Amino acid sequence: MPADSSELTRVSKLVFAASGFAWLLMLGPTGLSMTHCPMQESGALAPVDALQMFLAMNSLGPLCVGWAVMLAAMMLPLLTTPIAHVRYSSFRHRRNRATALLLLGYCGIWMLAGAVLLPLAAVAGMSVPGSSWWIAALAALAITVVWQASPARQICINRAHNHRALAAFGFAADLDAFRFGLEHGFWCAGSCWGLMLLPMLLPSGHVAAMIVAAVLMFCERLEPAAPPAWRFHGIAPLRRILLTRMRRWLHRPVPMRPPPPPFAPEMRP
């Protein structure tokens, strides 16, 4: 059931404010950072050695916090519609609880994804000498570009758009909200893992790369579901929305399609 526009607006403001706060934290000490072995500067490490080095030099707590902050910054704007759906589908006194359960399920999936992506980024980065970081980054970019355009990824996006009906009462309502979060997180991770991995492979400019990735992911979610096919997604939906809002703000008419020509029946001689 599509949420009403006023609930959507309320949720959007809160979500973007929380995301903005997380971006500020990303620039501070709680931002995600991974320590690498200095010896890697002179030569590549074997993947197993790289993984062992990564686990030895990076403790779990700060990694989890950094990953969670990165998730909040980049992924919260994508949760506007699911959060509005859950809130609109719940009784007023259960809305906050349903939202928390949705976020718990969603973040749970993404934390598991982080347990795979973070070591993967470290191993990929340490498998090449420090001066040749671009090899790993280029390889990841190529894989990400192919995945971004693939029909399989479109299927993940389509499933993420599916907001099914939720139970309203009791434990069934709690379970449904949590399961909805798990399902949404699963399909979201399936569609966005590449764009989350790529910035971590850069030696610098992580935040700028994350901003670009976050904007791309947000723009994709603005588009409706589509038949799976090879296609590139860009920032066209965001551009359309911004242009339409700008025109309305400037009180200019939004261009409409020209009306069809009037029907003129044939005149018999």
Next chain:
Amino acid sequence: MSMGKNRELMGANTQPVSVVGSGARTVVRLDPKVRGKVAASLASASETQFPDHVYLNLENVRGVRDAHVLSVYINLPEGGRPGDHPELLAGSVALFGLRRASRKDGEHAGQGLSFTLDITDIVDALHLGKQLNADSLHVTIVPNRAVPEQAEITIGRVSVYRQGQ
């Protein structure tokens, strides 16, 4: 139908509804507090103070056959003929576009169609007949013609919302 601001859920059924053959029947359980708000607004309604509006939603209606029209009745007596109770008719919905909206990789992402029916008058009549104290509303779905099982028409959730003024 756009319902405006200040809407909240008043009740919902507990299981998806499968519409087969001559129709289906489900029970929409109402939250006592929200039902009480609606009853209070109806009791205090005046020329300057409008009562709440009440809407019935058919959410996530899915299926593979479009050519059906579903008529929705509120509190139709068990075994009663729909034609004998026009005052209980909430509205009729046509399922054009159902098949396309139910496709998982279509524009609706498989969510199907959702419909909103204004049942304020029916709820007002129930209130005047002192029947709004019940914990639930019985919703009967009557198709214009028998629905074969192959049509796979299901309703994800039947819910009732109130919109305060």
